[in-house]
Amino acid sequence: MAFRVLLADDLYFMRMVQKEVLESKGFQIVGEASTGTEAVTMYQELRPDIVVLDITMPEMNGLEAMKRIFALDPEAKILICSAIGQQSLIVDAINAGIKDFIVKPFKPERLLSAINKALKE
Amino acid sequence: MGEKYVVFQIGEGNYSIPLEEVFQIIRYENVTGVPTAPTFVDGVINVGGDVIPVVNLRTRFSLERGEVTRKNRVIIVQKQEVRYGVLVDSVREILDLDQDSVASEAASVFGMKSEFVRGIVKIRDYLLVLLDIFRVLSTAPEVSIKE
Amino acid sequence: MAFTGLDDKKLLRAFLEEAEELLEKLNENLLELEKDSGNPDSINEVFRLTHSLKSESALLGFNHLSELAHRLEDVFDRIRGENLTLSRPLMDAIFSASDLIHEIISRISAGQIETQIDTRAVLGELKQLAGLELPGPSQQPLEAEAAVSAAPGSAELTLQPFHRLQISEALERGEKLFLLSLKVAEEAEIKYPRAYLVFNNLELITNVIQTVPNMTVPQDDRLYERIVILLSSDLPEDQILATCAVDLIEEPELEVLNRSRIDELMRQGDRVEQTAIRTSRPTGSARIESASVRVGTEKLNEIWQLVGELTIYKAQLTQLHDRLSRRRENESIKGEVERASDSLERITAEMQQAIMGTRMVPIAILFNKFPRLVRDLSRKLGKNVELEIQGKDTEIDRTIVEVLSDPLTHIIRNSLDHGLEDPEERKKANKPEVGRISVSAQQQGGKIVIEVADDGRGLDVAKIRKKAGIDSDISDEEAVQNIFSPGFSTKEDVTDLSGRGVGMDVVATRIREDLKGEVEVRSVTGGGTMIRILLPLTLTILHSLVISCAGYYYAIPVQDIKETVKVTEQNISIEGENEYYDYEGQKVALLRLDSVLLGPSAEPSSRGQETNGVVVAQRRGTACLLVDELVEEEDLVIKPISDLLNHRRLFSGVTVLGDGRIIFILDTARIIEIIESGGFDGV
Numbered sequence: 001m002a003f004r005v006l007l008a009d010d011l012y013f014m015r016m017v018q019k020e021v022l023e024s025k026g027f028q029i030v031g032e033a034s035t036g037t038e039a040v041t042m043y044q045e046l047r048p049d050i051v052v053l054d055i056t057m058p059e060m061n062g063l064e065a066m067k068r069i070f071a072l073d074p075e076a077k078i079l080i081c082s083a084i085g086q087q088s089l090i091v092d093a094i095n096a097g098i099k100d101f102i103v104k105p106f107k108p109e110r111l112l113s114a115i116n117k118a119l120k121e
Numbered sequence: 122m123g124e125k126y127v128v129f130q131i132g133e134g135n136y137s138i139p140l141e142e143v144f145q146i147i148r149y150e151n152v153t154g155v156p157t158a159p160t161f162v163d164g165v166i167n168v169g170g171d172v173i174p175v176v177n178l179r180t181r182f183s184l185e186r187g188e189v190t191r192k193n194r195v196i197i198v199q200k201q202e203v204r205y206g207v208l209v210d211s212v213r214e215i216l217d218l219d220q221d222s223v224a225s226e227a228a229s230v231f232g233m234k235s236e237f238v239r240g241i242v243k244i245r246d247y248l249l250v251l252l253d254i255f256r257v258l259s260t261a262p263e264v265s266i267k268e
Numbered sequence: 269m270a271f272t273g274l275d276d277k278k279l280l281r282a283f284l285e286e287a288e289e290l291l292e293k294l295n296e297n298l299l300e301l302e303k304d305s306g307n308p309d310s311i312n313e314v315f316r317l318t319h320s321l322k323s324e325s326a327l328l329g330f331n332h333l334s335e336l337a338h339r340l341e342d343v344f345d346r347i348r349g350e351n352l353t354l355s356r357p358l359m360d361a362i363f364s365a366s367d368l369i370h371e372i373i374s375r376i377s378a379g380q381i382e383t384q385i386d387t388r389a390v391l392g393e394l395k396q397l398a399g400l401e402l403p404g405p406s407q408q409p410l411e412a413e414a415a416v417s418a419a420p421g422s423a424e425l426t427l428q429p430f431h432r433l434q435i436s437e438a439l440e441r442g443e444k445l446f447l448l449s450l451k452v453a454e455e456a457e458i459k460y461p462r463a464y465l466v467f468n469n470l471e472l473i474t475n476v477i478q479t480v481p482n483m484t485v486p487q488d489d490r491l492y493e494r495i496v497i498l499l500s501s502d503l504p505e506d507q508i509l510a511t512c513a514v515d516l517i518e519e520p521e522l523e524v525l526n527r528s529r530i531d532e533l534m535r536q537g538d539r540v541e542q543t544a545i546r547t548s549r550p551t552g553s554a555r556i557e558s559a560s561v562r563v564g565t566e567k568l569n570e571i572w573q574l575v576g577e578l579t580i581y582k583a584q585l586t587q588l589h590d591r592l593s594r595r596r597e598n599e600s601i602k603g604e605v606e607r608a609s610d611s612l613e614r615i616t617a618e619m620q621q622a623i624m625g626t627r628m629v630p631i632a633i634l635f636n637k638f639p640r641l642v643r644d645l646s647r648k649l650g651k652n653v654e655l656e657i658q659g660k661d662t663e664i665d666r667t668i669v670e671v672l673s674d675p676l677t678h679i680i681r682n683s684l685d686h687g688l689e690d691p692e693e694r695k696k697a698n699k700p701e702v703g704r705i706s707v708s709a710q711q712q713g714g715k716i717v718i719e720v721a722d723d724g725r726g727l728d729v730a731k732i733r734k735k736a737g738i739d740s741d742i743s744d745e746e747a748v749q750n751i752f753s754p755g756f757s758t759k760e761d762v763t764d765l766s767g768r769g770v771g772m773d774v775v776a777t778r779i780r781e782d783l784k785g786e787v788e789v790r791s792v793t794g795g796g797t798m799i800r801i802l803l804p805l806t807l808t809i810l811h812s813l814v815i816s817c818a819g820y821y822y823a824i825p826v827q828d829i830k831e832t833v834k835v836t837e838q839n840i841s842i843e844g845e846n847e848y849y850d851y852e853g854q855k856v857a858l859l860r861l862d863s864v865l866l867g868p869s870a871e872p873s874s875r876g877q878e879t880n881g882v883v884v885a886q887r888r889g890t891a892c893l894l895v896d897e898l899v900e901e902e903d904l905v906i907k908p909i910s911d912l913l914n915h916r917r918l919f920s921g922v923t924v925l926g927d928g929r930i931i932f933i934l935d936t937a938r939i940i941e942i943i944e945s946g947g948f949d950g951v
Contacts, residue, residue, distance in 0.1 A: 074643065087486065088633075090461040094468050095637045100515055101465075103457045114515045145379055153930040156820060156866045158913045165913065165922070165930050168379075172922045172930055174912045205912070262915070 002028040003119055006048040008039035008065070009081065010057045018052060021108040022115070036065035043069050043076070050077040050099075050119055052111075055089060063089060070097055077118055081106070123217035127196065128249060129209040132184050134231045135244075136252045140215060142198050149175075149193040149208060159262040166195065166206060173197060175206040176258060182233070183267050198254055205258050216249075218242060223251065232267045283324060284377045290317050291370055298359075298366060305354040315344040321369070332387050333372050339391055340365055343398045358397045365390050425480055425498060425533065432534060433774040434477050434674075438500030443475070445525040446508060448497040453516040459492035462516055467497070469511035471637070471677075472644045474501035484634065484673040498533075631709045631718075632660035634673055638680060638707060645684050652691050652701055653684060658708035664716055668803060671783055672718075675775040679720050679799055680705065682771065687724035687797055697794065699723065712937070721798035727751070727791040748791050752776035779803075810906050810921075814899040814931060815882065818862040821931045823904055823923065824893075828884045828936040832898055835881040849892040851883055857891045857943045864939070865918070884936040891940050906933055 005027050007015050012034075019029050030046050033039040036057050043051060051069065055062030062080060069076050078098045082090055090101050099118035102110055125140035145168065152164040152175055161180040165172050175195055179187055192211035197204055223240040231250060237260075239251040257266055294317045297310040304310075322337035340362065346352040368390050427435075435445060450466065452459040467483045470476055477498045481491045501508060505522055512520035525533070635657050646653040664672075688703040695701060705722045729744050736750040751772040772789075779785045785803040812823040813832070839850045840858060847858040858881075881892045906921035909932070913919070920935035 087458060087461060087489075090458075091464055091486075092636055094461065094464050095640055097640055101461060110515070117513060117515050120513070154820070155913055155932070156818075157916065157918065159915070162912060167924045167930055172907055172909070172924060174910050176912070203910070205910070258912070 002026055003050065004028050004030045004046070004048040005115070006031045006033065006039070006042055006046060006051045008033040008051060008057065008062070009054040010034050014054070018111065021111055025112060027115070036061055039065045040068045040072070044072060050079060050115060052079045052081065052115070054081045055086065055093065056083065063093060066093060066098065067096060079114055079118055123219050126216050126218050126251070128213040128216055129194070129196065130211050130213055131178050131182055131209055134250060135213065135247050136250045137216070138196070138198065138252055138254045142200065142254065144197045144199040144204055146194055146196050146212060149189065149195050161262070163208060168197060168204070171204060173204050173206045175208055177208045179208070179210070181257065181266055183265060200255050207254065216244065234266060234268055237266055284373065286324065287321065287373050290321050291366070291373065293317055294366060298363060301354060302359060305359070308348070311344060311348045315341060315348055318344060330372070330376065333369065336365055336369055336372070336387050336391065339394050343394060346398060352398060361390065361393045361397050365394060425478060425496065427478070427534060431478050431498070433777070434475070435500070435530065435534070437771055437774065438475060443500040443502045445498070445500050445530055447523040447525055448499060448508070448512070448520065450495050450512055450520040451518045452493055452495070453518050456516040458489055460486050460489050462514070463492045463495045465514045466495070466512050466517055468637070469514070470497065470499060470508070472641065473503060473511070474499045474508060485629070485669050629663065629669055630660060631662045631664050631669070634669055634676060635660045635707060635709070641677070641680065642684065642705060645681065649684060650690055651684065651688055651703060653688055653703040653705060656704065656706040658706070659710045662709040662711060662716065664803070668783060671778065675778050676718070676720070678771055678775050680707070683720065683722045683724065683797070687722045689725055716803040718801040718803070719798060721796060723796040726793045726795050726797050727789070729791070729793060745790070748789055751789060752787060804908050810904055810933070811901065812904045812933065813882065813901050815880070815895040816897040816899055817895045818866055820865070821899065821929065823931050823933045824882060824884065824936060825933065826901065828886065830883045830885045830890065833881045833883060833892070834878045835892065835894060836878050849881065851890070851892060856883065857889070858894065859891055859939070859943060860894045884940070886937045886940050888937070889940050889944055891943055904931070904933070
C-alpha cells in the first residue's frame with residue numbers, strides 16, 4: 001500500500017518536482033496546497049501519512065500551518081522545507097514536533113531518504 | 122616565599138594590600154558624585170564600562186579630608202567578580218614581602234581595630250600595616266574602622 | 269604593568285594586535301603538527317613565532333608571558349635540531365602552553381595584571397617533557413594516534429557541580445549513564461538543526477545532562493559536526509539509539525558508563541584547563557560551554573568600546589555644527605556638517621542596537637521546547653496537562669540562558685511527575701480534569717522574574733517539616749523553602765515525598781551560585797505549587813527618560829511612566845504632612861525628588877512656578893515625582909549597582925552614557941512601596 005503524501009508549497013514548479021520524485025518511488029500524492037490555509041484544510045480532509053511543507057508560504061506561513069496541523073492531529077508527520085538562513089525557524093519547528101527538515105535547493109535523494117526515515121516509525 | 126604587596130599612604134600611616142587583590146591603579150579623576158551614598162563614598166567612576174564606587178579611605182579612617190594632589194591614586198581592588206575603588210593619598214611602592222617577617226598583631230595599630238589588620242612589618246624606616254581591605258569595604262557604614 | 273597610564277595605551281594596543289595575529293598563526297601551525305608531526309615548515313614557523321612573541325612581550329615588561337614563550341621557543345629549537353620528538357604528551361603540554369598564552373593576552377587586553385596567571389605548572393611540565401625526551405621506541409609518534417584523536421571523546425566534557433549532582437541523582441534513581449556520540453554528515457548544509465533533531469528526541473525520553481557543543485544556545489555551525497551527549501536513562505540501549513535514526517546523522521555510538529568511567533569523568537571535570545575542543549579554529553581559553561560565545565563577547569566588548577568613542581565624536585561634531593551655525597558665512601559647510609552628523613548619529617545608534625542585540629536573546633529560546641516536553645511527558649505519565657506560556661519575548665543575556673535551561677526543565681519535569689495528579693485523583697478532588705502548568709517571564713524592578721506554577725497537589729508541608737526537623741513556631745511559608753536546602757532530597761525515598769523535593773536543592777544551587785539569583789516556593793496543600801526565580805540583570809536595555817534633579821541626573825524606565833506633566837500650585841493639595849497631586853481627578857502622592865534623594869536639607873525647588881512632574885505607576889500604586897528638567901529619552905544599557913551605593917535601595921541599576929556620564933536608574937516600584945508605607949513622611 002502506497003504512502004499518502006500532502007505537498008504544500010506556493011511554487012507550482014517546486015510541487016511538480018517533488019511530485020515527480022515521490023511518485024516515481026511509489027508514493028501517492030493525495031493533495032497539493034499552495035497556501036498555509038489550504039494545507040490545513042487539506043490535511044483535515046485527506047489525513048495523509050505525511051506532509052511536505054514549505055515554511056515560507058504566503059497567507060498563513062508554513063510555521064503557523066504546521067502548528068495548526070499539530071493541533072488537529074498531534075501524531076501528524078511533517079517534513080519542512082526551508083532556506084539556509086532559517087536556523088531558528090527550524091529549531092522552533094523541531095520543538096513543535098516535525099520529523100525532519102530539508103534545505104532548499106535539495107537533491108531528490110535527500111527528499112526520499114528523509115521521507116522514508118520519517119515514515120519508518 | 123615572597124608575595125608582592127602594594128604600599129600606599131593615608132595620612133601618616135603606611136598600609137599595604139596583596140598585589141593579587143589589585144585590578145588596576147589609576148589617577149583620581151572623573152569621579153561622579155553620588156549624593157545618596159554614605160559620606161566616605163566620594164562617588165563613582167567608570168572603568169571600562171564598569172561603574173565602580175570610590176571609597177575615600179581617609180574619611181573611612183575618620184581622618185579629615187586631605188587636599189587633592191597629583192599624587193592621589195585610586196586603587197581598584199577586585200574580589201571574585203566585584204570591584205571597588207579605594208582612594209589613597211599616594212602609592213609608595215610595590216614590595217616583595219617574606220611572610221616570615223610579618224608579625225600578626227592582636228592589639229590595635231595606628232588606632233585601627235585589630236580585625237582590619239592582617240599583620241605588621243618593619244620596612245627600612247617605616248612600619249607597614251597589612252590591611253584586610255575587603256573587610257574594611259564590607260563593614261557597615263556606621264561602624265568605625267578606628268578604635 | 270600595574271600602573272597603566274594613558275601614555276602606554278597606544279603601545280599596548282599595537283602589541284595586543286600583533287600578539288593576536290601571532291597566536292592565530294601559532295595555533296594553525298600547531299594543529300598542522302598534530303596531524304603531521306614531522307612537518308619542517310610548521311616546526312620552523314612555530315619556532316619563529318614563539319621567538320617573536322618572547323621578544324615583544326619582554327619589551328613591554330610582560331615577564332610571565334615572555335618566559336612562557338621562551339620555553340616554547342626552546343622546545344621547538346630542540347625539535348628542529350632533531351634532539352626532540354613530538355610525542356603525544358609533549359604535544360598536549362605545548363597546547364596547554366599555547367592556551368595559557370592566549371589566556372594571558374586576553375587578560376592583558378581586559379586590563380588585568382599578567383602575574384595573576386600561574387604559569388609554573390605548565391612551565392614545569394614542558395621542562396620535564398622536553399628535558400627527558402629522547403628519540404626511542406617508547407614514544408608513540410602522533411600519526412598512530414591520529415585516528416583516536418579524531419573521534420570525539422569524553423575528554424571534551426566539562427562537568428560543573430550541577431552536572432555532577434545530576435549524575436549522582438540519576439544513579440540513585442537506578443538509571444544508567446550513557447555517553448552518546450555522533451556525527452553530522454558532511455553534506456548537511458546546516459549542522460546545528462540536524463543535531464538538534466536528535467537532541468530533541470533524546471530530551472523527550474531521557475535525561476540529558478550535558479552536550480558538547482551546547483545545544484540550547486547555538487554556537488558556530490561548524491562546531492556541530494561532532495556531538496557528544498552525556499545522558500541518563502532507564503530505557504534499553506536500542507531505544508536510546510533509535511533517537512539517532514535521523515537522516516544525515518552518522519556513526520551513532522552509545523557507551524554505557526561503568527563506575528570507573530564515571531569516576532574518571534568526575535575527576536576530569538576538575539582539570540577544566542585541559543579540556544579544549546581542538547577543531548580547525550583557534551580556540552581561546554578552555555571554558556567550553558560557552559567557548560565561542562566567550563570569544564565573541566570579548567570582541568563585542570571591544571567593538572562596544574569603539575562605539576562608545578564614536579558617540580563622543582558624534583557629540584563633538586554636533587557641537588561644532590552648533591558653533592558654525594552661529595556664524596553667518598558658512599552656510600554650505602554647515603549643511604554638510606549637519607548631514608554628516610546625522611549619518612553618524614544614525615549609524616552609531618544602529619551599531620549600538622546591533623551589538624546589544626547580539627548578547628540579548630528572547631527567553632523564547634528556552635520556553636519553546638516546553639510545549640512538546642509537556643505534551644509528550646504528560647501522555648507518557650497518563651496525565652492530562654495544558655501548558656501556558658507568558659512573556660516569551662522577555663529578553664535576557666545569552667549566558668544566563670545556557671545556565672537556566674537545565675534547572676527550568678527540571679522544575680517542569682518535577683511538576684509533571686510529582687505535582688500534578690492523574691485525571692482520577694483530580695476528579696476526586698473536585699478539580700478540572702485538565703491540569704495546568706504556567707511558565708512566565710518578565711522584567712521587574714531591575715530583575716528578571718520567572719515563575720513556574722501548577723495547580724496540582726502542592727507540597728506536603730508536614731513531611732517537609734518532619735524531614736527538615738523544623739520547629740512548629742516557623743510558619744508554613746518559611747518551612748517549605750527548605751526544599752532548596754543543600755542535600756535535602758538526596759537520601760530519602762523519592763516517592764515518599766509527594767509534591768516536590770526531588771532535586772530542588774540541586775536547582776537552587778545552580779541558580780544561586782551560577783546565576784547569583786534567588787529562588788522561592790509557594791505552595792497550597794491540594795491547590796498547587798509556584799516556584800519563582802529571580803535573576804539579576806547582567807545586561808539589559810531599558811528605554812528610559814533621563815531627568816535632572818538638583819544638579820544630578822537620573823533615569824526612569826519609560827515602561828513605568830504614565831505621563832509627564834506640568835505641576836503648579838493649583839494642582840497640589842496637602843493633607844497632614846503629605847502632598848498630593850491632582851491627576852485626572854484623582855489624588856496621587858506627590859514626591860519632591862530632590863528631598864528624597866538628597867535629604868531634607870536640600871534646597872527645595874521653588875514653589876509657585878510650573879515644575880516638571882513625572883507620573884509613575886506600578887501595581888502597588890501611582891505617584892507623581894517632581895523633578896527639574898526632562899532631559900532626553902534614551903535606550904540605556906543597565907548594569908547592576910553596588911550595595912555600597914544603594915543602601916536605601918532607591919536605585920535598580922546604573923548606566924554609563926556614551927560620553928562617560930554615570931546615571932542611576934530609579935526603582936519606582938520601591939519608591940512607591942516606601943510612599944505607601946509612609947516612609948517618606950516629612951521628607
